[in-house]
Amino acid sequence: MLQLRPILSHYMKCVIGDGASASFWYDSWTSLGPLIEVSGESGPRSMRLRKGASVGDATRDGAWHLPPARSPEIQEIQTAITAVEPPAPSNGPDIFQWRKSNDTFGSAFSSKVTWENLREHAATVYWHKAIWFKERIPRNSFMAWLALLRRLPTKDRLLRWGMNVTGECVLCSSAMETHHHLFFECSYSSVIWNAFASQIWSNPPSDLHAAAPFQLQRLHSRKASLPVHHLCHLEGKKCAHLHFSILPNISPASFSGPAA
C-alpha cells in the first residue's frame, strides 16, 4: 500500500474551503497536481513555505501572499495558485474528492473504480467465461484461472525459481512435473480427468486451453462446468500443499467412472 502512495495524489483532489487541512505541497488542489512535483525539493525554500504548510499558510488577510517568483517552475506554480479562490473560513472545511470512472471527481470512494484506474489493462482472453461465471465456486475458479495462466507452483517452476526440490511429479514420480503433465499426462491425473470429462464429452480434450472452448459451448449446463474446475481444484490443492505432502484423499480406483 505504501508503494502506491506517490500515485495516490493523482486519484484524489482537494477543493479548497478554509485551507486548514489541505497540504500546500503534497495535495492536489491546483491544476498542476501536487506542487512539490513541479517545484522539486527546493520549492519550499524558494516559496518560503515549509513542507508541512497548509494551503491557508500561503495567504494573509484573505489574499494569496506569495514571494516573487525566481524560476520558471515557481512562476508556473504562482500562476496556477492565483486561479484558485483564496481560502476563507466562511467556505467551510477543505473537501477531498476521488477520481471517478469518467475522469471527473466525486466525494464517494469506489474501490472498483479506483482499481480499474490503477491496474494495467490486458487483452481479454477467450476463456474467461469458462472460469468466471455465475455459478462458479470461487476457490475452484481461482485454481482454474492460475492453471490456464500456467501459474500454479508446479515443480518445473519451483526449480526455475531456484528452490531445492526434485522435479519429479509428486503423483506418479515418473516425469517432470509441468502443468501439462500434472493435468493430462500423469497416469494419476488422467484417470481423474477422464472420469469427470467423459461424463460430458465422448472424446475429452487433452489440454486445458482446448478444454475451455468446449466448456464455453456448454456453459448453460452446470454439469459441463465441473470437469475443468474440479480437476483444477484437485491439482491446485495438491500444488498449494506441495511441500507438506498433503494430497487429496482420493485414489485412481475411485474414478473408474462411466464412459459416455
Ligand SMILES: [Zn+2]
Ligand atoms: Zn505424474
